[in-house]
Amino acid sequence: MRKNIKLTSAFAGITALALGLTACGTASDPGAKSDSGKADPSKPLVVAASPTPHADILTFVKDNLAEKAGLKLEVKEFTDYVLPNTATEQGQVDANYFQHKPYLDDFNKKNGTHIVPVVNVHLEPLGFYSKKVKDLKELKAGQTIAVPNDTTNEGRALKLLADHGVITLKDGVGADAKLSDIKDKKGLEFKELEAATVPRALNDVDAAVINGNYAIEAKLNPAKDALALEKADGNPYANFLAVKQGNENDARVQKLVKLLNSPEVKKYIEDTYSNGAVIPAFGAAK
Structure with a gap:
């Protein structure tokens, strides 16, 4: 026990x-x-x-x-x-x-x-999850993505999205990115939430970037459920x-x-x- x-x-x-x-x-x-x-x-x-x-x-x-x-x-x-x-x-x-x-x-x-x-x-x-689309290419203008609202995890989330072509960040911006650093949202909307609450919002948004520990608690399997997953190397x-x-x-x-x-x-x-x-x-x- x-x-x-x-x-x-x-x-x-x-x-x-x-x-x-x-x-x-x-x-x-x-x-x-x-x-x-x-x-x-x-x-x-x-x-x-x-x-x-x-x-x-x-x-x-x-x-x-x-x-x-x-x-x-x-x-x-x-x-x-x-x-x-x-x-x-x-x-x-x-x-x-x-x-x-x-x-x-x-x-x-x-x-x-x-x-x-x-x-x-x-x-x-960090992983990108959705219950409404099965591929990143299915995301459309007007849909909403939830991201962690603390400074470092939000920047990390935006970098993950940029690395997979979901958004475009301003030149020179990396893992310290803020929503204001998005050069092209491609019509997407963003909802900032406390990291721990992001999994619970997955049914209410079109997609979400979720921290690994909270994904586990929400019974998500990063290897199978994530549409995009952060690289471990470096x-x-x-x-x-x-x-x-x-x-x-x-x-x-x-x-x-x-x-x-x-x-x-x-x-x-x-x-x-x-x-x-x-x-x-x-x-x-x-």
Whole structure:
């Protein structure tokens, strides 16, 4: 039985307070860095994570590898992209595992937080899905495409569409694209939604670009259901374990780093997500 602690809407009320507190900080603040030397190695390492696949991977580590490594691991599930970072910044959790570097860089810049990546674990290719067309060529002017509304994932989504000829972006625009950077929409309309809600809107729009983890939760099979799928080679969007700056060398964090990049976790990811929705992407996060 899974013993993860799932954080639901009860935590939504702390979002505004957490954001307000983190927005006041800068890299030069006295409290910007934590003293990881004071961390009690006997206490559980509490990690915030998106439910799938992040919490699933952590639960595998907890149930099969952590005890032998002398690590007490506690997993807290979050269903949004804001609270895991604010909770890590405020010390409500010790680490998080849900995001990629472009998203974290943007989040830190906007909110004055001091979260840093520690180790890459996996990649979730972004996919283009539709229940109303069976081929990208069937898209017509006037139809609506839903895209994630956070800065990095929206840019990533638009790049995917541009790479497959659905839209044309302005010259020189890449994965940081915004809707205003679309040179030719080809008559299509775009609906910006929180990433977690995009799959639920799939019946109400003509097509949608969906993050890999949310596609899995919506019972979509990227390898079979996606009309277009992000390439894995050279992809900068590996998801990683992250901590508040200064906690990188916490002994518990370093134990988890080794376990997350272990052969056992690699096999677990490949066996569990054989549909290509999640791909091992081990190595130091930069």
